[in-house]
Amino acid sequence: MNTDIFKALSDESRLRILNLLFRRELCVCELESILDMSQTNVSRHLNKLKYANMVLMTKKSKWAYYSINDQFIKENDHLIAYLKNNFSEDKDFVRDMKILISLEEDQALCSDSNIVKFV
Amino acid sequence: MNTDIFKALSDESRLRILNLLFRRELCVCELESILDMSQTNVSRHLNKLKYANMVLMTKKSKWAYYSINDQFIKENDHLIAYLKNNFSEDKDFVRDMKILISLEEDQALCSDSNIVKFV
DNA sequence: CTCTCATATTCATATATTTGAATATGTTAA
DNA sequence: TTAACATATTCAAATATATGAATATGAGAG
Numbered sequence: 001m002n003t004d005i006f007k008a009l010s011d012e013s014r015l016r017i018l019n020l021l022f023r024r025e026l027c028v029c030e031l032e033s034i035l036d037m038s039q040t041n042v043s044r045h046l047n048k049l050k051y052a053n054m055v056l057m058t059k060k061s062k063w064a065y066y067s068i069n070d071q072f073i074k075e076n077d078h079l080i081a082y083l084k085n086n087f088s089e090d091k092d093f094v095r096d097m098k099i100l101i102s103l104e105e106d107q108a109l110c111s112d113s114n115i116v117k118f119v
Numbered sequence: 120m121n122t123d124i125f126k127a128l129s130d131e132s133r134l135r136i137l138n139l140l141f142r143r144e145l146c147v148c149e150l151e152s153i154l155d156m157s158q159t160n161v162s163r164h165l166n167k168l169k170y171a172n173m174v175l176m177t178k179k180s181k182w183a184y185y186s187i188n189d190q191f192i193k194e195n196d197h198l199i200a201y202l203k204n205n206f207s208e209d210k211d212f213v214r215d216m217k218i219l220i221s222l223e224e225d226q227a228l229c230s231d232s233n234i235v236k237f238v
Numbered sequence: 239c240t241c242t243c244a245t246a247t248t249c250a251t252a253t254a255t256t257t258g259a260a261t262a263t264g265t266t267a268a
Numbered sequence: 269t270t271a272a273c274a275t276a277t278t279c280a281a282a283t284a285t286a287t288g289a290a291t292a293t294g295a296g297a298g
Contacts, residue, residue: 001131001134001205001206001209001211001212003128003129003130003131003134006125006126006128006129007125007129007255009122009125010122010125010126010129010255011122011255011256012120012122013256015120015122027274027275028274028275028276029273029274029275038257038258038259039274039275039276040257040258040259040260040275040276040277041256041257041258042275043274043275043276043277044256044257044276044277047276059275061265061266061274062264062265062266062273062274062275063274063275064274064275064276076201078197078198078200078201078204079197079198079201081197082195082197082198082201085197086120087120090120092120093120110274126285129285130285130286132286146244146245147244147245147246148243148244148245157287157288157289158244158245158246159245159246159247159287159288159289159290160286160287160288161245162244162245162246162247163246163247163286163287164286166246178245178295180244180295180296181243181244181245181294181295181296182244182245183244183245183246229244
């Protein structure tokens with residue numbers, strides 16, 4: 001049995017990223033801002049999730065947007081249920097989600113504008 | 120969210136051990152024999168699973184018997200379903216299970232006898 | 239009491255993972 | 269074309285993990 005998925009899930013930062021991506025696709029700089037992590041690190045963790053086939057990347061002009069791979073969701077429904085369940089019970093993850101939702105409400109995501117809101 | 124469980128699952132040997140323990144409790148030397156691994160290594164991996172609260176250990180005279188922690192099963196039902204599903208679809212894991220079942224049929228497990236059958 | 243067996247632990251080493259800092263690449267705007 | 273920006277990659281160092289070999293511990297058999 002392949003352990004790549006479990007290795008990908010063995011890091012708090014990557015779990016926090018997945019939690020947010022379950023809600024919507026996000027670019028690197030948005031994750032960087034919400035999670036208060038370095039650009040280098042966000043990029044690296046996303047790359048690992050991509051390698052494990054858990055997320056997909058698509059380029060939109062300057063931005064690299066990452067999203068949950070639907071195929072991964074379909075093929076791993078029990079695991080997804082487990083993750084979503086645990087995410088919703090963890091206060092740090094709920095806090096991350098609240099930050100994302102408030103950015104949506106303020107229309108402060110990169111996709112809302114050509115103006116770069118994250119520095 | 121705690122990554123200890125995913126770290127414990129990030130190793131093929133530990134997954135093979137869990138697969139067998141889902142069927143029944145086993146002592147170290149039985150796992151050593153079925154999995155063809157060194158005693159040192161089986162013991163170490165079991166210790167990690169115990170640390171992650173996934174298995175329990177009980178001493179019976181010379182033998183240390185390990186079993187799945189029922190509390191862990193109850194608290195992580197989706198994850199357990201995911202694991203059992205994947206175990207049953209992996210030919211190496213099915214082979215391990217067949218070896219265990221044939222030992223049961225031959226009454227060749229430590230619990231079947233005072234005579235040590237595994238060397 | 240001594241030997242053998244089952245298991246855990248220690249030691250040393252190889253390998254993998256994480257991360258900050260610096261740099262490279264490619265895109266957009268002025 | 270030049271500057272600012274978004275992202276990926278490289279380099280180096282720190283930390284974690286895996287494992288063989290040797291040894292320690294403790295129980296039961298003779």
